Amino acid sequence: MEWYVYQRGSSPIRKVSGKRRSRRKRRLAVACAVVAAAGLLWCAVVFNKINSAVTSSPMAEADAGVILGMSMWGDVPSPGLKERLDYGLQLYREGKFGRFIVSGGLDQEGYKYTEGQGMRNYLVEQGVPDEDILMENEATSTYENLLFSKEIMDREGMASAIIITHSFHGTRALEIAEELGYTAPELGLTESAVMSMAKYKSREILAYTKWKLQQLFL
Structure with a gap:
């Protein structure tokens, strides 16, 4: 599908492709997914670090x-x-x-x-x-x-x-x-x-x- 933008009393001045809009939406969705995945990975790394802390042994005076x-x-x-x-x-x-x-x-x-x-x-x-x-x-x-x-x-x-x-x-x-x-x-x-x-x-x-x-x- 193609969309056209008109000014009154004139011929079309700009054509915006529906495919281009679709590509932008896909890129945005991919970017959001990457950010979410990075956030989850960071949380997993930090959670592992939190659970890895141990009392010093042997403990010096x-x-x-x-x-x-x-x-x-x-x-x-x-x-x-x-x-x-x-x-x-x-x-x-x-x-x-x-x-x-x-x-x-x-x-x-x-x-x-x-x-x-x-x-x-x-x-x-x-x-x-x-x-x-x-x-x-x-x-x-x-x-x-x-x-x-x-x-x-x-x-x-x-x-x-x-x-x-x-x-x-x-x-x-x-x-x-x-x-x-x-x-x-x-x-x-x-x-x-x-x-x-x-x-x-x-x-x-x-x-x-x-x-x-x-x-x-x-």
């Missing part, structure tokens, strides 16, 4: 155990954050590190404690001496958790760290630590019995993608 913040539930750590804290306590009691660094800012206006303060309170309640806990209260992201914790380490003359978080979060945390200049950072990873992995791993794919874009401009 370090100066600090850096516990990355997570949400507070009012005045107390959320169940997910308690899992990180309990695993950190286990490593501390095993002598894997001598001091904690707890990092995280205020979740919501009106909350009494920042994530860092909430973690400190929990550790003290579990018998950790207050002098063994260094606290950071400003971070709002994993990048800031590790950046501000590194500043504390530098100030305190600490050279090595075990980064404590959940397994699904380990790959991104390690990459950020390496980017920030941590010396041979180790991972202490715990699984979760209280969080939906479908939800958190899906969010981590997006967070990891954002991190890789951020890394391009560092």
Whole structure:
């Protein structure tokens, strides 16, 4: 089929082929399919990276155990954050590190404690001496958790760290630590019995993608 464009009182001035329009539509469809396939491939690659993170083994003793913040539930750590804290306590009691660094800012206006303060309170309640806990209260992201914790380490003359978080979060945390200049950072990873992995791993794919874009401009 052929389509013609007319001006009033004149002969045809332009002919647009229906076949040409069809070819354009096919090209657009192919381009969309390629983009969708690339997106799915990227998600698969990232999902595999997320699942490949493991606790450092053998784990060398370090100066600090850096516990990355997570949400507070009012005045107390959320169940997910308690899992990180309990695993950190286990490593501390095993002598894997001598001091904690707890990092995280205020979740919501009106909350009494920042994530860092909430973690400190929990550790003290579990018998950790207050002098063994260094606290950071400003971070709002994993990048800031590790950046501000590194500043504390530098100030305190600490050279090595075990980064404590959940397994699904380990790959991104390690990459950020390496980017920030941590010396041979180790991972202490715990699984979760209280969080939906479908939800958190899906969010981590997006967070990891954002991190890789951020890394391009560092």
